[in-house]
Amino acid sequence: MSEVVKARHSAEPGDASENRKGREIVKAYRIMLAARVLEEKLAALYRAGKIKGGVFLGRGQEALSVSVGIHLRKGDIFAPLIRDQAGRMAFGDTILDTLRTYLGSSLGSMRGRDGNIHRGRPREGYYAMISHLGAMIPTVAGGLLARRLRGESGMVGATCLGDGGTSTGAFHEGLNAAAVEELPLVVAVANNQYAYSTPNSRQFACADLVDRAIGYGVAGHKVDGTDLAACLDVVGGAIAAARAGGGPQLIVADLLRLVGHGEHDDARYIDPELRRKNIGRDCLAVAGAFVIERGWATAEELAAWRDEVDTEVDDTANRVMREPEPDPAEEDWCAISTRSIEDNFA
């Protein structure tokens, strides 16, 4: 049942296929670009002391992340992790809600109760991660199980994590339980070479994380995380396989985190050799060059798209900074929904 699927190639020949691929890549590129521009703004706001709490960026991971979000549909479940701004936007998250959450606006989806990447709208299938790595794997599996018990089919649940997250008990328990239930779960691992400062050599001893797929009895997929076209192809294939009843899919993308763990971290521990290798390429720059080379857009168009999103991000940030903060006097300090049984002493 388990297999390691190398890169797939479309069987559709000719211009139609090329055009479809071009449109998909351009769409994904523009989402990556928007995520990148938004994250650059977040970094600037952080340095200016405007952000409440930390900032955790996905620079270098956009190609993988967007490939997950873009292949999910309405009705699917997505539980992104900390470096998934691109995937979040592909799934429908907005510049507005991202800024509201980071800037602590009371109008954001988390209302100041949680911040930065811990945002979501669970009722819309967009789960809000907790910080404990691996925890969202069984959670997404449970969402899928409930849907199946209700008689639904054709849905997919996807979640992302990094190389460090694969060392948790929750990763093991969740992926194993999902495999036992043959759930349409896709786990995308961004092997960005470091978990905070800890390199792969201190994180796991297997030759490649994708080899774990065999142990769990799930399909494994390996992809170059710096190559957008490859990511779209492989992740799209994995999501389609899960949707078609192929059970859980484990994707491992090799890439390099091009920023610190958070904006507080200068990442001096990253081996400079890695930056010079293929793995250290900036997936956004690579994708942009590819789009131009294939003639799907011009350099001028790429620059115009960046300007466009730059303006939107700046305008939105200015608007959000005028929005009210949560008011502790107005806050509903109750952690349960059943008011009648709230503890009467606290």
Next chain:
Amino acid sequence: MSITYLDAIREAQAKALADDPRVFIYGQDVGNFGGAFKATENLAKKFPGRVLDSPLSEDAIVGIAIGAAIEGARPIVEMQFADFSTVGFNQVVNQAATLYYRTGVPCPIVVRLPSGGTAGGGPFHSQSMEALYAHYPGLVVLTPATVEDAYSMLLGAVAIEDPVIFCEHKLLYYHLKAAGLPAEATPIGKARIARPGRDATIVTYSAMLHESLAAAEEIAADGFEIEVVDLRSVKPLDTDTILASVARTGRLLCVGEAFPWGGVCSEVIARVTAEGFGLLDAAPQRLNAKDTPVPYHPALWGTHRPTASAVAAAARQLLEV
């Protein structure tokens, strides 16, 4: 016909499954085997596809329940022993308990914890976890002491929109019997006066109710009338009923099977001291298990946990003050 505490738990789950298509049960050995204690016996057969065996993975069991709840299901999960819920602790306290406050989406899961000591159970099959879970905002923690409460409170737990930690006591499973099951629901969060009295109040819950009632009976022979309050729910904690009882008696002893440091007994005493200091004729007392792991040998275990005679001794001391 008589029905046991364990039967009541099984019957409540059967009724929940029959009444509400959103309910399903997930846990280790709960399917065809019927559970380690047979709390789900025959349910897999009666409700095909809705009583599912899980792998030996407490984190995944709770995580799956949370995801299912987000999607509108009402999962009941069984931890084989309360002690093993520590492996799923992260999902309970960090995900289930925070979900409503963070996102506005409630998390209606029920986590059944076969709790408390039995002879020979030892350090890892005997624990009482209620204080640990009650510490976290966002959880409801129920500790039924009677057959009737086990039944109606479990139904109540499934009905409410919030995560419920349902602490059912293993010592009561087989020997505690009632004539039948109640038709009326037990209101969650309301303590009850299990035995009225005027000389001192014992506040207790779960299996310690029965030790406390036996102690009250023993002391009645000396002419003292002990009022025994059964908390039923430790979170929410019915502070009003406790204070009203202390107002009648002026003396408070709180009895729990959990470890002594912090916990339900210390919370009860803290509230009574803060809110009802003037009602007290003597310093409030508490009696818990000893501050060691729960020992395996019945001779040691019988002293580690509060027993009727230990409760009676503590109550006598309180009455003499």
